[in-house]
Amino acid sequence: MLNVDLAFQKLGDLVRRVDETERVAIEDAVGRIAAESVEAPIDLPPFDASAMDGYAVDATGLDHSRKKRFEVIDESLAGRPAASALCAPSDAIRVFTGAAIPDQANAVVLQEDALRQGGTMITETPIHRDQHVRHRGHDVQQGSRLCCRGTRLSHFHLASFAACGIEEVTVSRRIRVAVFSTGDELAERGRPLQAGQIYDSNRFAITSLLREKAVETRDLGCIPDDPEMIANSLDKASKNADLLVTSGGVSVGDADYVKDAVDRIGRIEFWKIALKPGKPLAIGRVGNALFFGLPGNPVSAIVTYLLFVAPTIDRLAGCEPTPPLTLAATLNGRVRHSAGRREYQRGILQSSDGQLVVTPTGDQGSNRLATLAGANCLVVVDEDKGDVEDGESVDVILLPDEGAHLMHS
Ligand code: AMP
Ligand code: MG
Numbered sequence: 372m373l374n375v376d377l378a379f380q381k382l383g384d385l386v387r388r389v390d391e392t393e394r395v396a397i398e399d400a401v402g403r404i405a406a407e408s409v410e411a412p413i414d415l416p417p418f419d420a421s422a423m424d425g426y427a428v429d430a431t432g433l434d435h436s437r438k439k440r441f442e443v444i445d446e447s448l449a450g451r452p453a454a455s456a457l458c459a460p461s462d463a464i465r466v467f468t469g470a471a472i473p474d475q476a477n478a479v480v481l482q483e484d485a486l487r488q489g490g491t492m493i494t495e496t497p498i499h500r501d502q503h504v505r506h507r508g509h510d511v512q513q514g515s516r517l518c519c520r521g522t523r524l525s526h527f528h529l530a531s532f533a534a535c536g537i538e539e540v541t542v543s544r545r546i547r548v549a550v551f552s553t554g555d556e557l558a559e560r561g562r563p564l565q566a567g568q569i570y571d572s573n574r575f576a577i578t579s580l581l582r583e584k585a586v587e588t589r590d591l592g593c594i595p596d597d598p599e600m601i602a603n604s605l606d607k608a609s610k611n612a613d614l615l616v617t618s619g620g621v622s623v624g625d626a627d628y629v630k631d632a633v634d635r636i637g638r639i640e641f642w643k644i645a646l647k648p649g650k651p652l653a654i655g656r657v658g659n660a661l662f663f664g665l666p667g668n669p670v671s672a673i674v675t676y677l678l679f680v681a682p683t684i685d686r687l688a689g690c691e692p693t694p695p696l697t698l699a700a701t702l703n704g705r706v707r708h709s710a711g712r713r714e715y716q717r718g719i720l721q722s723s724d725g726q727l728v729v730t731p732t733g734d735q736g737s738n739r740l741a742t743l744a745g746a747n748c749l750v751v752v753d754e755d756k757g758d759v760e761d762g763e764s765v766d767v768i769l770l771p772d773e774g775a776h777l778m779h780s
């Protein structure tokens with residue numbers, strides 16, 4: 372059996388980056404992959420600006436030891452620069468945060484350090500050149516890189532684009548993903564279950580997770596355990612998809628036809644990975660489309676999606692996946708694990724007295740979706756490890772959590 376890292380590496384060799392690009396408005400660009408680097412068209416700030424409320428003065432040649440007296444000749448507000456420049460060394464211009472520093476001024480005296488008497492401002496504090504001045508371009512210089520090609524655009528990249536007045540960005544086109552589930556036992560939501568049926572949760576979970584990605588999803592429904600129908604669906608879907616994602620039918624049961632169907636009309640590149648949950652994962656090709664046959668058990672389908680499919684979508688769009696943030700936590704409980712496969716156990720990670728502590732969610736059956744809903748992380752137990760005892764240190768990776776907040780009450 373292929374180990375997880377080798378499988379991921381071999382998978383990378385199968386990915387052919389999609390070349391087509393499109394221009395999108397930045398408000399539609401969150402999560403899209405930049406198809407070219409973006410350089411700042413202007414300096415930020417675009418002019419020397421005051422960082423504080425106070426008085427703009429010329430600090431040249433001032434005597435730090437003496438009380439200084441200035442005549443306030445004008446004011447500069449954010450968006451409303453002063454009409455005048457400083458003329459005499461004793462001139463000052465009232466300024467506010469974000470306002471342009473007037474010509475000839477090069478320092479701002481804090482309002483708190485200034486005594487105002489009519490048209491005069493007096494200060495005893497030393498004044499240093501550049502104090503409380505945000506120089507033109509000190510945040511971002513014109514021509515500097517705001518993001519590289521292949522960057523997944525976050526809210527924060529796009530905020531910096533907005534600050535530079537950028538309206539549109541060139542991104543890779545959306546990756547076309549066709550999804551179907553297989554299984555005679557699967558029923559659609561909204562219909563009563565017949566004897567022996569279960570509701571199809573994998574297709575829901577996968578299409579739901581795909582909403583977080585820069586994709587166009589085609590939901591092809593549920594296909595019965597019929598080799599011809601499965602082969603036809605794969606063949607048809609491959610004509611207009613970069614990625615085919617199926618669930619079920621890749622194990623070793625009598626009705627597991629998906630792998631054979633792919634072998635017939637395309638090619639299985641590898642099957643069975645030293646992974647738990649998710650051992651039966653099959654990866655291959657049909658026409659120009661990459662094929663992922665996810666196992667039927669719901670937790671296996673989701674974990675293999677997160678480990679293999681999600682990063683492949685990014686790679687197809689030109690974004691190389693970054694390694695997950697792996698945290699070391701103290702195991703609360705015991706993990707039974709027989710060496711040979713890398714295991715990802717659902718867990719709850721908490722911080723206790725400044726220490727990270729992780730508690731596995733109990734029985735790790737790959738059918739037990741409810742235990743995934745209660746988890747916030749996966750505990751990674753490497754292939755060469757045996758049981759892990761209470762109090763030992765384990766590696767943990769966080770599950771995606773769009774609802775995570777920086778504060779709580
Ligand atoms: P399979 O890989 O097709 O042998 O399926 C393994 C297990 O997962 C069986 O118990 C199936 O009933 C279940 N299963 C398969 N597909 C789905 C699905 N789409 N939603 C929920 N459970 C499924
Ligand atoms: Mg099945």
